[in-house]
Amino acid sequence: MIMGKEKFIPIIALMILLIGTGSSAYVYATQTDTEILGDSIIINDQQYEVEEIFSTTEERTFELLNFTGIALDDLIIKIGIECPSCHSYTIIGEGDYQKTVTWKNMENGLLTADKMTVFSDLPKAFRVRGVFEIEVI
């Protein structure tokens, strides 16, 4: 039995190292792809310059959390999504970190100048950094 473990456990450890290395290679490769977008964000399959959306969208501040940015609900309305409350929104950021939120959450959310989402009604786990896409579902 002990002999079995002595062979089995190092094999599992080796497999784990391979999974970790493979995942790191994948993450590195896909990160390079998202960098191509530069200073723009894709919203509902349309590409927008950050500067452009910041100049047209209403500002929002969360004083308690000490964050200022543009209102996510106003952003969605301004780009012309019909019936915004009928949809969910998947915010995708660095490393494909993504969170799906409701319209109600969007009404309590902002996008900072450094492309991070903050929601006053959601935990910190919903702060998506380096946002490059907002999918309308």
Next chain:
Amino acid sequence: MDKIKLFAGIIVFGSIWGFAECIIGPTLDDAGLPSGALMTGFFAIGLMMMSRMLFKQRGMQLGMGLVAGTLRMFNPFGGCVVCSGIAIMSEAIIFELIWYGMSLDLRELKTHTMKISMGIVSSYCCFVGGYIITQILTPLISSAGFHLNNLIAFMPQILSRGLVVALIGGATIPLILILKNIDISSVKGRVYYPTTAAISIICWVAVIANTLLFMSA
């Protein structure tokens, strides 16, 4: 092993772990170090391994996780306090499951290959498992709800971040096993109980004081 001695051991090791998660973790994070990887690979795995080695009891690490997770819930820092607490407890459960099949005297860990391998397997599984559980629980308790596609898309990142933890864990367990010859049962009660009580109280007071300072700021 005396049950009261074991209970005191669970409290002290769990308190140190909780203290590390609440105070040392955010400090490492502020210093720009990979706090999550260090907390699991070094502190969590190191403390659970040390308690396993010294007390030779199954279930002790689960108890430690409950103490550390409870202490974490007293601390206001971090993303989701409840979920962080549950993630700590899940790490303890995963550790118990991995080590369930190992002998209590750790006779399997004679070679360096086995020590390093167990470090890699334990730390990677605890980190990845804890991370996944947090990613599920945090949205579940929020108004946004859990979406499986969010987790699937982020899985490569979780599996990738676990690599550093695995390497740290692979070094931590052989280091802890250097202390294998310490016999905790030989420590006299008049030294053991006051020491464990004092360390536990210091950990709890530090975390609660930190919380109160944060709230009054």
